[in-house]
Structure formats: C-alpha cells, structure tokens
Amino acid sequence: MLSISCLENGKVNIDFIKENTPEVLLKNKIAIFNPYQVHCSKESEIKTIGYYTLYLDIKWCINLQKKLNITQDNQFMLFDRNMINNQCEYETLIEICEKIQKNSNFYNFEKEIAKFISSLFSANIPKESKQLFNKIDKSLISLAKEYMLDNLDENISLEDLSSYTGYNSTYISRIFKKEFGLSPHAFMVNEKINRSKNLLLDNTNTISYVASKSGFYDQSHFSRNFKKLFASSPNTFLIK
Known part of the structure; x- marks a missing residue:
C-alpha cells in the first residue's frame, strides 16, 4: 500500500x-x-x-x-x-x-x-529507479539471511528480523516465500537442521549437544524437525 x-x-x-x-x-x-x-x-x-x-x-x-x-x-x-x-x-x-x-x-x-x-x-x-524494487528485495534477502545464519543458535522471530532490517514483517515473509518457497521461520529451521547434520558427522558430539548448538530448545524438538527433512531420526542418521 x-x-x-x-x-x-x-x-x-x-x-x-x-x-x-x-x-x-x-x-x-x-x-x-x-x-x-x-x-x-x-x-x-x-x-x-x-x-x-x-x-x-x-x-x-x-x-x-x-x-x-x-x-x-x-x-x-x-x-x-x-x-x-x-x-x-x-x-x-x-x-x-x-x-x-x-x-x-x-x-x-x-x-x-x-x-x-x-x-x-x-x-x-526518476528513470533510474526502474529496478529499485527488485534491488530492495535482493538486498533485504541478503541482509536477513546473513543475520539468521549468524544467529542460528538463537530463536529469531519475524519481529527480530523486522527490527534488524528495518522492513515490515509481512513484506519479509512475502519476499522469503518468493525467493525460497519458505517462510523465514521454515528457512531458519532448515538451516539449523543442515548445521546439525554437519555436527552429527563428528561422532564425538552427542545428540543433545547437537540440538543445543543448532538452536533447538530440546532434543525431541530437534529430532522431530530432523526427521521431517531427512525422513530419518538423528540416531538413524548416526548409524548410517
């Protein structure tokens, strides 16, 4: 509007x-x-x-x-x-x-x-503003993505993203859907799971440690989200 x-x-x-x-x-x-x-x-x-x-x-x-x-x-x-x-x-x-x-x-x-x-x-x-809206979209995505990746062990909310980037939370959600096909929350959960996968490859790390370092508030929360993405539990992944 x-x-x-x-x-x-x-x-x-x-x-x-x-x-x-x-x-x-x-x-x-x-x-x-x-x-x-x-x-x-x-x-x-x-x-x-x-x-x-x-x-x-x-x-x-x-x-x-x-x-x-x-x-x-x-x-x-x-x-x-x-x-x-x-x-x-x-x-x-x-x-x-x-x-x-x-x-x-x-x-x-x-x-x-x-x-x-x-x-x-x-x-x-002005004539030179013709690409400005697309540039703002790309700039916002880059800024928000960098902030989320730097804070994967935190629970970043839409309000946090809005405060950090200076953009409306509804707009942020729309741009993420357009770029990644995911909401900001789903994008961050995916990135947390990808980080956890790398941590699990180190056999010295326990599942509770990986869950904590990946930003999940408990082991069961981590396991549920891990299974959604990889169709197997963290324990099964470790065995494989």
Missing part, C-alpha cells in the same frame, strides 16, 4: 527507520510512505489540525504507472523522496481529502485522484 499524508496545521515528526532519515511534516508539505517502508510518526507539542492520509492500492498504482510508461515487469516504482514541498500539489491533496471526508466513496473521485497521483509519479520517480 502507498500512503500519502498532509496536514492543515501543526507539525508531525517522522522517522524513516531503514533510511535513518528524520523528516518533519508541516503545512504545505506532502509526506510519501513507499510500500512496506517502516516509519514512526509522532506529533510535536504544536497542535495538529486536519491530518489526512490517502491509502492507495499498489495494483491500482502500478496500472497508473503503466499508463505513464514509468514501470516495467509489473513492479511498483518507488518515490525517490519521502517529503515533497510543493504548494500546488499540497492544496490539491487537501481539497481531495476534504471531498472524500464528506463523501467516503473513493470511486466518486477516482479520476481526480488518478490525475493528482500521476502528477506526483511524473515529477518524483
């Missing part, structure tokens, strides 16, 4: 976690939140009035970008900035949001919204 925000008066502090870039949303500015972009917003002591946000479906946005010839391979092209300072665009957004507030049916204003969003796309998505 693409989110676009503005306010009539006041001040909102926004931290974009992955980019490590704090921004301030003020009157006459528009805040852009690219899909899955992790951020934290906090009102200042100044009273905020008329804080509006448009939430736009990505498929709808991609179709719009296709018409503008700024997309390829059905990938959403990201904005190159998170804050836009343009009074004309700001006033248009305020006007659209006020109309929607009075009549919540999106389709009554779809043409008007499409025209406004098209203007934002054309002015704020």
